[in-house]
Amino acid sequence: MIKRISVLFLITCFFSSCVVVKEYEKVNINDPDMVLSEKKCDRNVTTMHSYREAAVGANGGKTGGGCGCN
Amino acid sequence: MNTLKYFLLICFSLTSLVSFTQQTQDSIQVYKKRVLETTEIDFLTSYYNQDGDNAAVSGGIGTEELTDFTGRFVVSIPLNDDDILIIDAGVSAYTSASSSNIDPFDGDFADPYQASSGASGSDLWANFTGNYSHSSDDRNDIWSAKFSVSSEYDYFSVGVGGSYTKLFNKKNTELSINANIFIDTWNAIYPRELRPFAEGGDGLDDELFKDNTITGNTNYNPNFSEFDNEGRNSYSLGFGFSQILHKNVQGSFALDFIQQQGLLSTPFQRVYFSDVADSFIDNFQLADDVEQLPDTRFRVAIGGRLNWYLNETFTLRTYYRYYYDDWGVTSHTASIEVPIKITDKFTLYPSYRFYNQTAADYFNPYEAALSTDEYYTSDYDLSEYSANQFGIGASYTDIFTKAHIWKFGIKSIDLKFYHYDRNTTFSSNIITAGIKFVMD
Numbered sequence: 098m099i100k101r102i103s104v105l106f107l108i109t110c111f112f113s114s115c116v117v118v119k120e121y122e123k124v125n126i127n128d129p130d131m132v133l134s135e136k137k138c139d140r141n142v143t144t145m146h147s148y149r150e151a152a153v154g155a156n157g158g159k160t161g162g163g164c165g166c167n
Numbered sequence: 168m169n170t171l172k173y174f175l176l177i178c179f180s181l182t183s184l185v186s187f188t189q190q191t192q193d194s195i196q197v198y199k200k201r202v203l204e205t206t207e208i209d210f211l212t213s214y215y216n217q218d219g220d221n222a223a224v225s226g227g228i229g230t231e232e233l234t235d236f237t238g239r240f241v242v243s244i245p246l247n248d249d250d251i252l253i254i255d256a257g258v259s260a261y262t263s264a265s266s267s268n269i270d271p272f273d274g275d276f277a278d279p280y281q282a283s284s285g286a287s288g289s290d291l292w293a294n295f296t297g298n299y300s301h302s303s304d305d306r307n308d309i310w311s312a313k314f315s316v317s318s319e320y321d322y323f324s325v326g327v328g329g330s331y332t333k334l335f336n337k338k339n340t341e342l343s344i345n346a347n348i349f350i351d352t353w354n355a356i357y358p359r360e361l362r363p364f365a366e367g368g369d370g371l372d373d374e375l376f377k378d379n380t381i382t383g384n385t386n387y388n389p390n391f392s393e394f395d396n397e398g399r400n401s402y403s404l405g406f407g408f409s410q411i412l413h414k415n416v417q418g419s420f421a422l423d424f425i426q427q428q429g430l431l432s433t434p435f436q437r438v439y440f441s442d443v444a445d446s447f448i449d450n451f452q453l454a455d456d457v458e459q460l461p462d463t464r465f466r467v468a469i470g471g472r473l474n475w476y477l478n479e480t481f482t483l484r485t486y487y488r489y490y491y492d493d494w495g496v497t498s499h500t501a502s503i504e505v506p507i508k509i510t511d512k513f514t515l516y517p518s519y520r521f522y523n524q525t526a527a528d529y530f531n532p533y534e535a536a537l538s539t540d541e542y543y544t545s546d547y548d549l550s551e552y553s554a555n556q557f558g559i560g561a562s563y564t565d566i567f568t569k570a571h572i573w574k575f576g577i578k579s580i581d582l583k584f585y586h587y588d589r590n591t592t593f594s595s596n597i598i599t600a601g602i603k604f605v606m607d
Contacts, residue, residue: 117337122414125476129564130484130506130514133409133419133472138560138581138601141213141237145587145597149217149548151524152490152498154403154423155470 202302203245206606208575211239211257211599219547219593222265222279224358226437226454227533227545229268229279231593235261239294253298262289268451269435270359272375277451292319296326307334315349324351332407341419343407353397355434360453364391381453384444389455390538396462399429415476425466432460438531438545440538458544460529466492470500482506495528496549504558516560516583523553547591558585568605575604 118126125131134157135143147153219231239257246252264281267288271277282288300311308331315326330345357365363373371387381387402425409419437454439445446453470488477483483505490498502520509515527549529542536543560583568576581601588594 117339118411118414119337123411125415126411126417128476128482130482131417131474131476133417133474136581136601137209137241137603138211138583138599140211141215141239141599142583142585142597145215145595146522149587149593149595150498150522150554151492151494151496151527151549152468152488152500152522154405154425154466154468154490155421155488156468156486156500157421 199248199304199306201245201248202300202306203243203251205245207243207578208604208606209239209241209243209601210604211237211241211601213237213597213599215595215597217593217595219589219591220280221533221547221550221592222268223433223436223458223544223546223548224265224268225271225279226439226452227531227547230264230282232264232282233261233266235259249302249304251300253296253300255294255296255298257294259292259294260289261292264288266290266435269356271451272359272379272448277379277449279451290320293317307338308332309334321354321356322351323354324349326350339411341407341409343405345403345405345407347401347403347405349401351399351401351429353394353399353430353434355394355397355430357391357393357434357457358437358454360387360448361389361391361457364389365393375448379448382447384446387446387453389453391454391456394430394432394434397430399427399431402426416474418471418473421468421470423466423468425464425468427464427466428462431462431464432458432544433546436544436546438536438543439534440536441534442538445534455538456543458546459542460544461494461542464492464494466490480508482508490524494549495526496524498522498524502556512564514562514564516558516562518556518558518560518585520556520558521553522556524551526551547593550591552589552591552593554587554589556585556587558583560584571607572604574607576607578603578605 143156213236215235215237217231217233220229221227222229222231237257237259239255242254244252244254267283268279271279271283274283277283294315294317296313296315298311298313300309302309310329310331312329313327315324317324326347326349328345328347330343332341332343334341360375363369363371363375403423405421405423407419407421409417411417434457436458438456438458439452440455443455468488468490470486473485475483484503486500486502488500490496490500500520500522502518504516504518507515507517527544529544530549531543531545532550533545536545560581562579562581564579565577568578570577579602583599585597586594587596
């Protein structure tokens, strides 16, 4: 598991050194729908998932605390 | 465990120290764009309902009917060019048929498939979170610290957290680390019929058994004791990495480690043993015990997002997460959302999400646990299942904020609906709405 994560991380770092998108080219990247997190109005949906499902984390949502549900 | 705690404490200390140091360095006056131009207010609300036939409160059978209404304000205030204070406060009011059956004997007829009229059938959850963030002059370093408090009738939680984000490669690459600690306390409530069997209780001489007739095994004598420790602590450490891969594509990875310790069982969730004769009052089976779960849990989640701006109309948003914990649960989550820009102001959000999980080692269906087991639960949220979620939403955005309420312009309005369906009897629906205001 740790090995796989390390390899994935190194590959991604390799990609990062190849691409540099300049500020004036980031019009599409800066579109609100391109944000790399959930929209605020989906927050209660993520909370509902954290109550009803065993899995939490890696999604910007709750990782514990605040409720006896998980 | 202790190593992780010490590591988190060191992370907090370093984050705080570096933050203060950076504030001094930032005193050199240079032109810079404000991190946040003006105060923004988000009002978020949702209405949620669920139903199913596997309530954990009644040992894996009975109604899971629940409705919840949540309202929340998130106020983002620019304190100066570099610093933002975010105040996040919300309340959630719910009514739950299964929770009402913590005491199913306060009505005319006890039945796990019927809600009781007891006070435990509704509750109010309130939460307050304050978040302070500071950005460096070149906006390549961001520090944040947060504090949270939340409370409901039988649960209280205090949390602190901090994060550090580093941008480099001309802001094409972002690395982040975050740590959170939650110190929680239960005010444990136990099933009504078990309370007389706690230390110092009256047993079968309790008025519950005088007012009601036990059927089935009339010699009801559960081996029950209250939990000694009502605290629950959660420690999380998270790492993030995001990368712009192309002028239309970007992705991210997140890796979270979570350690929990303390009372991880829910004190009012019943368990029925297969090797103990059944006792009833009316149609309601009397508990043999409450769920017993280990007092530690280590959880790991790794997730990735990939977003692709296909053209001026379509965007592709994808997400995948793998989850593992030492209770025997592994899980996969995958979702896709395709925002469709109908006009420059209106966007549609169709989405689909798939989720599955394996059962926890301690899960037993109704009446399947053994009294000789050390750990057991009949909480179907810890069972093996898969779930599909379908969603549709619409968004209105006006970057010029022409519509106003007092001094605030409406920047965007979001409305979404999701239907969630497990391959068991459980299903739920949620409607969420959000309005973003920007101060003039």
